[in-house]
Amino acid sequence: MSETTTGRTDTSEAGLSVTAALAAISARLTEAAALAKAALVCARAGSEREAVRIVLDLDVPLSEARTLHGAICLIGRINRKAAETFAPGD
Structure with missing residues (x-):
């Protein structure tokens, strides 16, 4: 995400x-x-x-998926905040 010269957030990268x-x-x-x-x-x-040994290997992919999910949620919050901040008519 980058800010354009108009002050709006460019979400194409996001x-x-x-x-x-x-x-x-x-x-x-x-x-x-x-x-x-x-x-x-x-x-x-x-x-x-x-089976237990294999299940212990679930930790890494589940943790990584959880982290990626958090990152997407953060991008969404940033985009919503940017839309509120730079709403037309301000």
């Missing part, structure tokens, strides 16, 4: 950032789903110890 972040969230959640399914298969096969 749009790309949001799109990239959403794609990254999707990738992390796909990875987490695959890990969860693998853990379930292990547990159903009687290898609960291996």
Whole structure:
């Protein structure tokens, strides 16, 4: 996001950032789903110890997805605040 000479916020860069972040969230959640399914298969096969080991690997992709989600929310709040600040008629 950058401020233009008119004082308005240019959101074209933010749009790309949001799109990239959403794609990254999707990738992390796909990875987490695959890990969860693998853990379930292990547990159903009687290898609960291996299932727990696999589930522990969920930490990273879930944490990264949560962080990316927070970043997108922050961009949204910044855009709303900028729209309020630079609303026409001010």
